[in-house]
Amino acid sequence: MPLYEYRCAQCGEKTEVLVRSGDRADAPRCPACGAPMERQWAPVAAHTKGAGGGSCAPRGGFT
């Protein structure tokens, strides 16, 4: 199953969510501040540019 990383747009909290093939998981809520989290398009440890999402551009601050 693909593992998607979600990141909080408010505080940068990250979480990883397993998504079943062909399924779309609802965006989780940030455990720290409760804001909706944005799915990162790139799989963990791989970055893809130009993936036309529009709302999930990298903002730096990766640790």
Ligand SMILES: [Zn+2]
């Ligand atoms: Zn947060």
